Amino acid sequence: MVSILNQNKINEATLLIEIERFIQSSLNSARQPRSFYQNFADLLLDFHQVYDPDFSYSCLIEPFCRLLYDYDLEYESPESLCKLLKQTPFRQWQSDFDLNWTDHLDEMRQHRFSEKQNAQKIDSRLNLLIDEYSALLVVRVDLSYVANISIEQVDDDLEILRRKINRSQYGDDVLLLIWALEQGESTGYHCHVALVFDERKRHGAWRIAKAVGDWWKEITDDQGKYFNCHDRRYLKKYEERDVVGIGVIYSNVPYQVNKMRSTLSYLARPDKAQYLRVKTSTKMRSFGMSQVKAKINRRNCYKR
Incomplete structure (x- = not known):
């Protein structure tokens, strides 16, 4: 579409x-x-x-x-x-x-409260995955537009993208999908997307992020653009500062887990001033998470 x-x-x-x-x-x-x-x-x-x-x-x-x-x-x-x-x-x-x-002040207090709740939910769901899997593959991609766009079109495009991901070759393997829609002065409407996989089943974070970005460009008729957070030049800057929290994360390596938590909690950071000033309705969401796909049988959990 x-x-x-x-x-x-x-x-x-x-x-x-x-x-x-x-x-x-x-x-x-x-x-x-x-x-x-x-x-x-x-x-x-x-x-x-x-x-x-x-x-x-x-x-x-x-x-x-x-x-x-x-x-x-x-x-x-x-x-x-x-x-x-x-x-x-x-x-x-x-x-x-x-x-x-x-x-306005009440609205901002409610926004900060909701974002803190979202951050806690992210942390809770990551705990489930860390307990269940020995290694995770964390994929992140940022989506935006090259054209002026209405919030209604953004909402529609993101809904199509989420369905596309769920129905794709990656859909059954996504353990957790997180997305956050924001509004920036220079960046306009943009969305951060993170997907978490069992590292044993899925490899190649750059390739997966590129697939999501290409779907975004297709959905928006090439009026959308994306940034692959697994680009080597981008990663190098963060590796030098030792703040990389994406890619392969080993559950028994605390500092990697902590960096992952920090990276993903950024999607719900309450002190960012990039909240939406308009929504298609009072029920429109600017943040969402899938339910965690945890293993039922712990004995089958892959261990390195």
Whole structure:
């Protein structure tokens, strides 16, 4: 299946972060910032182009959602909208934005709590695998886009990819699949994917990561790109710092296990500011894990 991409010139992921920063800086300003109204008008007009009333937006984006219903932006220019916005004093805009600040703080606390829970779940499931298998093959690949894309398309593409992995030649051997969807200012929407295998059954982490990346490019009609975390030049930098936590991990080598835990827990690190500012619905997930495929008969567990 080939994705139909949103070729909008406006980068939705970057724009939402800019709006969030604009509101935060406005709230922190003791006086009206230079070009406040012009920046306000430009951001609001751009937001009008990407806004979807069926989507769920984060608390600091909500003021802009409300404004789309207060102003008819269909025929407004940046200059005319700037004049309309100036009819409301800067202090009043600060007060309006401040109505969402407490909700934003609560939203961030909930996000950190959820990410800590996710990190604990990763650790718990890794414990099961370490107990069951003497050696694991940890594969990681990072996915992103070369084109501007909507969150709806990202969600659809990732769902197709997860099904593709499950139905592939690797599907039955995946002991654990972890994925984390993020939103970065320079990287846009991107996803970290990790797969854990029994090292006895699967070899060649680079080859597996490349297969996942190629599927991603196929699904996105070559508008997606990927980074193979098993590239030798990339690994060399981390080997020199002794922080490699992917590839072959021996369960009886503590420092390798600790590096693996650190690498995979990064996918759920709560202090990263790359949370989603928009979701297709309140139920949309930005993080997921498969159930662990542990051995039933411990006596058959492969030992080196």
